Amino acid sequence: MISVTPSDPDYPSRLRDLTHPPDPLWIDGDARVLATRSVAIVGTRRMTGYGERVAREIAGACAAANVMVVSGFAQGIDSAAHRGALDAGGQTVAVLGEGISLFTGTVRGRRRLLVPRVRAHGALVSEYAPTFSARSWTFAKRNATIAALAEAVVVVEAGERSGALITADDAGRLGRSLFAVPGPLGSVASVGTNALIARGAARALVSADALLDTLGLRAPPAISAPTDPILEALAASALDADAIRRRVRITEDELADRLMRLALAGRVIQTPDGRYRRCS
Amino acid sequence: MPIAVAPRETARSVARVAACALWGLESAMVTVEADVANGLPSFTVVGMPDAAVSEARERVRAAIRNSGFEFPLRRVVVNLAPAERRKEGTGFDLAIALGVLRATGQLTRDADALCLAELALDGTLRPVRGVMARVRRAILAGVSAAFVAPENAAEAAALGADAFGFTSLREVVEHVEGRARQAPSPMPRPAERKDHPVDLADIAGHETPKRALEVAAAGGHSLLFVGPPGTGKTLLARAIASLLPGFDPDEAIVASAVHSVAGLIDPERPLLGARPFRAPHHTASHLALVGGGSPPRPGEVSLAHGGALFLDELAEFSPSVLDTLREPLEEGAVTISRAGATATYPARFTLVAAMNPCPCGHAGDPAEQCTCLPDAVDRYHARLSGPLLDRIDLRVHVPRIAYEELREDGREPSRTVRERVIAARERMTARLAGTGRTCNAELSVSEVRRHCRLAREAETLAAEAMRGRRLSARGFHRVLRVARTIADLAASDEIRTADLAFALMLRAQA
Numbered sequence: 001m002i003s004v005t006p007s008d009p010d011y012p013s014r015l016r017d018l019t020h021p022p023d024p025l026w027i028d029g030d031a032r033v034l035a036t037r038s039v040a041i042v043g044t045r046r047m048t049g050y051g052e053r054v055a056r057e058i059a060g061a062c063a064a065a066n067v068m069v070v071s072g073f074a075q076g077i078d079s080a081a082h083r084g085a086l087d088a089g090g091q092t093v094a095v096l097g098e099g100i101s102l103f104t105g106t107v108r109g110r111r112r113l114l115v116p117r118v119r120a121h122g123a124l125v126s127e128y129a130p131t132f133s134a135r136s137w138t139f140a141k142r143n144a145t146i147a148a149l150a151e152a153v154v155v156v157e158a159g160e161r162s163g164a165l166i167t168a169d170d171a172g173r174l175g176r177s178l179f180a181v182p183g184p185l186g187s188v189a190s191v192g193t194n195a196l197i198a199r200g201a202a203r204a205l206v207s208a209d210a211l212l213d214t215l216g217l218r219a220p221p222a223i224s225a226p227t228d229p230i231l232e233a234l235a236a237s238a239l240d241a242d243a244i245r246r247r248v249r250i251t252e253d254e255l256a257d258r259l260m261r262l263a264l265a266g267r268v269i270q271t272p273d274g275r276y277r278r279c280s
Numbered sequence: 281m282p283i284a285v286a287p288r289e290t291a292r293s294v295a296r297v298a299a300c301a302l303w304g305l306e307s308a309m310v311t312v313e314a315d316v317a318n319g320l321p322s323f324t325v326v327g328m329p330d331a332a333v334s335e336a337r338e339r340v341r342a343a344i345r346n347s348g349f350e351f352p353l354r355r356v357v358v359n360l361a362p363a364e365r366r367k368e369g370t371g372f373d374l375a376i377a378l379g380v381l382r383a384t385g386q387l388t389r390d391a392d393a394l395c396l397a398e399l400a401l402d403g404t405l406r407p408v409r410g411v412m413a414r415v416r417r418a419i420l421a422g423v424s425a426a427f428v429a430p431e432n433a434a435e436a437a438a439l440g441a442d443a444f445g446f447t448s449l450r451e452v453v454e455h456v457e458g459r460a461r462q463a464p465s466p467m468p469r470p471a472e473r474k475d476h477p478v479d480l481a482d483i484a485g486h487e488t489p490k491r492a493l494e495v496a497a498a499g500g501h502s503l504l505f506v507g508p509p510g511t512g513k514t515l516l517a518r519a520i521a522s523l524l525p526g527f528d529p530d531e532a533i534v535a536s537a538v539h540s541v542a543g544l545i546d547p548e549r550p551l552l553g554a555r556p557f558r559a560p561h562h563t564a565s566h567l568a569l570v571g572g573g574s575p576p577r578p579g580e581v582s583l584a585h586g587g588a589l590f591l592d593e594l595a596e597f598s599p600s601v602l603d604t605l606r607e608p609l610e611e612g613a614v615t616i617s618r619a620g621a622t623a624t625y626p627a628r629f630t631l632v633a634a635m636n637p638c639p640c641g642h643a644g645d646p647a648e649q650c651t652c653l654p655d656a657v658d659r660y661h662a663r664l665s666g667p668l669l670d671r672i673d674l675r676v677h678v679p680r681i682a683y684e685e686l687r688e689d690g691r692e693p694s695r696t697v698r699e700r701v702i703a704a705r706e707r708m709t710a711r712l713a714g715t716g717r718t719c720n721a722e723l724s725v726s727e728v729r730r731h732c733r734l735a736r737e738a739e740t741l742a743a744e745a746m747r748g749r750r751l752s753a754r755g756f757h758r759v760l761r762v763a764r765t766i767a768d769l770a771a772s773d774e775i776r777t778a779d780l781a782f783a784l785m786l787r788a789q790a
Contacts, residue, residue: 240678
């Protein structure tokens with residue numbers, strides 16, 4: 001772990017846009033990643049299956065265009081974004097709202113498995129000393145750092161009072177391009193993002209291309225696959241086998257066969273509750 | 281000069297009466313030997329009696345006196361042979377009393393029967409647990425008559441023994457002496473197959489869950505339903521009772537014997553007519569679930585032997601309790617070891633479980649939004665240990681169903697499905713003839729290799745699945761067993777691609 005101060009030449013220059021740049025900034029991982037092209041993908045902890053898929057897809061598209069993904073390593077959308085970038089072979093930076101050692105020592109569950117992957121293909125960074133414990137205000141300050149580290153900020157899903165909306169405000173103040181992913185009306189997890197779009201604070205993100213376009217990048221041509229009706233049926237949310245069959249109208253045997261082939265190809269996965277979720 | 285006391289003509293120096301000891305379902309004939317000799321008056325029971333057997337002395341002494349006989353004021357020694365294993369319970373009272381009466385000449389003939397009852401102080405015979413297993417042992421040992429309390433008579437008669445239900449010690453003596461002979465109890469009819477409270481025709485929609493239920497009932501595979509509250513998981517699970525094939529007589533006897541040990545038998549209709557369906561509450565302790573205590577009693581897994589064990593709200597069970605299910609799921613039996621006693625109970629059951637998809641219950645529910653944090657959902661699923669989930673072959677989502685489906689007609693009644701289940705079971709039993717096992721879930725690894733032959737196209741899918749899903753060898757064998765059952769339901773000798781794909785689809789990845 002190293003620490004850099006604003007006077008250091010390695011200090012991430014984008015952070016100097018902040019009124020109070022982190023001093024020092026603690027970095028665990030590859031410090032050079034912080035200087036590369038980057039997009040922040042943030043959102044609520046209480047994500048839906050839709051939000052998870054979109055976060056993964058956008059992160060994957062960024063990774064494919066060699067754009068680093070910044071996020072906050074929280075549960076939900078943040079983790080999905082880190083994971084999406086790593087799974088696509090890209091780099092990612094996690095900005096923590098507490099000390100790095102404290103976080104890596106206490107985090108549990110699936111995020112614990114994510115820590116070494118982030119360290120190996122990017123970095124964990126924090127503006128707090130390694131053993132500093134989180135307070136309510138540290139996360140708000142961390143959100144500004146996320147916005148500053150990125151050239152564009154994408155809010156995937158955010159509730160009415162989600163912390164991701166603070167990141168969105170900071171992005172506006174810092175002059176970063178701000179995108180929000182439109183969600184279904186009435187979905188609690190999309191109230192905040194839809195509101196950002198409605199008041200013109202954010203552009204509606206309808207494809208990863210538009211996002212990369214603002215960075216002056218072109219998305220690599222997607223591998224054009226013939227659209228599968230099963231994948232189409234799974235676009236909005238994970239479904240159980242009967243629901244898929246009602247939408248696609250095929251026999252039970254055919255459905256089992258095609259679902260299994262999609263699963264083996266990595267296009268869908270089965271959730272722990274026995275439903276099917278689209279991966280890409 | 282010693283005074284020679286001439287023994288009475290009819291008295292024997294040592295009397296022998298047949299009894300039977302029980303450890304779990306394991307039983308052994310016990311000879312109760314009684315010796316009455318000169319000396320200071322005393323009454324001793326030797327041969328590893330436990331507390332209840334030792335206390336028999338007081339009951340026997342009072343019962344003999346209060347039945348109008350005389351308890352000898354001499355040195356009485358009763359031995360339970362073979363003496364090396366601990367004997368438990370109150371079932372030896374009658375045998376001890378008859379032994380003492382025989383040794384003192386108050387009974388002039390040998391009681392040529394298994395004697396199995398507790399004595400009240402006034403000489404009344406009281407019922408005991410586990411009569412069925414002991415009578416079965418006695419028949420095998422060539423003792424075809426049984427003297428029991430009236431409440432146990434039907435149970436003893438159900439196995440074909442000449443069962444005599446006596447109300448008192450006096451009646452037993454009158455019968456043996458031939459002064460007032462009683463007729464043996466008639467063989468009871470097996471309990472009638474009840475109408476099942478839940479029929480598949482009552483359940484709307486849920487095509488895949490219903491099919492999974494059919495596969496589970498046919499092959500004995502374990503099944504987990506996951507879905508929001510109120511979508512019918514419990515109803516579906518309860519419907520399995522209406523799909524299970526009938527009992528064959530041998531299976532019924534073993535299952536009834538377990539219930540008899542637990543004291544859960546209908547005294548009039550001791551033989552179970554339908555396969556058991558047990559649904560313990562999620563607060564159950566591991567003693568309640570797998571059995572235990574001293575003496576070891578059978579738990580729910582053994583009471584469900586031959587039938588289904590339903591665990592509703594699976595994630596609410598204590599994780600350590602659920603882990604104890606691994607042994608019965610793998611071995612089909614439970615061995616309970618206590619200081620001085622080991623009991624083995626059979627426990628081959630079809631596990632049906634149900635749980636919510638997340639702590640709030642609404643993940644994936646279109647009607648209501650889930651309010652759980654992702655880590656909380658992960659923790660909820662982590663309550664089920666990997667080894668247990670690995671042994672659950674079928675994991676099916678039970679969604680909230682749409683109104684159109686509620687009205688839908690032409691639902692299949694349980695009767696039709698049950699016919700398919702029975703036909704598939706017949707194919708399985710024929711395949712497993714002579715092994716004592718009856719369904720595909722019990723196929724050994726070598727049998728899987730022999731019987732689960734894949735069609736050529738299915739072979740490629742199997743290879744891909746092994747690679748792509750990183751299935752363990754055990755996981756793959758479990759998939760093959762399920763695929764075998766699906767093919768059996770379709771009366772196919774070969775496992776076709778569709779069968780394998782459906783089996784893979786029903787086995788969710790963790």
